[in-house]
Amino acid sequence: MRKLKVMRTVAAMALAVGAMTAAGAGQAQAAPQADSYGCPSGYVCMYPGAGWNNNTPTHKYYRYGTYNLSNVVGTYRIYNNQTGGATMRTCTGYNGTGCQGHLPAGWYIDKNMTPINSITLQA
Template identity: 40%
Template structure:
């Protein structure tokens, strides 16, 4: 039985669609308690707990500058592989840094003096 080019393309596209649907999109799974994707560091809105949606999600190593973050905020380190996070009072990870967070830790702290969040591998 001879097939047309259109019939072959429809079969091929159907197979590709089935494979893509089976694999699904690559998504980072959020931790059930913190709504923070696995592999990220999350900062939550002022006065809201980690059960809310994060206002900032940091994925890459290095300094992440902040602006307009005052009073108490929750921050969660949901990274893996031993990656840490710390808070610094200067931009670009400068000045005094504190709150060295190991993976799987987090807390509520005053972000008024904090101007950057640094993700790093010790």
């Protein structure tokens, strides 16, 4: 139990300190849930603006790997509804280069996506 608390603290500190700079910090969810905020279980979803867009994500990603982004500018809410402790990262370069921070499963963050050109999903 103590090891789990330490791991959560380290993950939270990495998110706060580690380069996932955004207008607002993510809030923890108890655990990823099926179809939470319109985002299916196992997915990373993005919503335009700093809100849930009426539970309607504009982007959904499921498979581990790198996704290059096109015409994604301004603030987006990114919600990691993956399972099994999977994380996601934002990257300033295409093909997963210049990646920043780790967004743990069950967390979200409001982030300026203008300088972001790709995201990665990993176990």
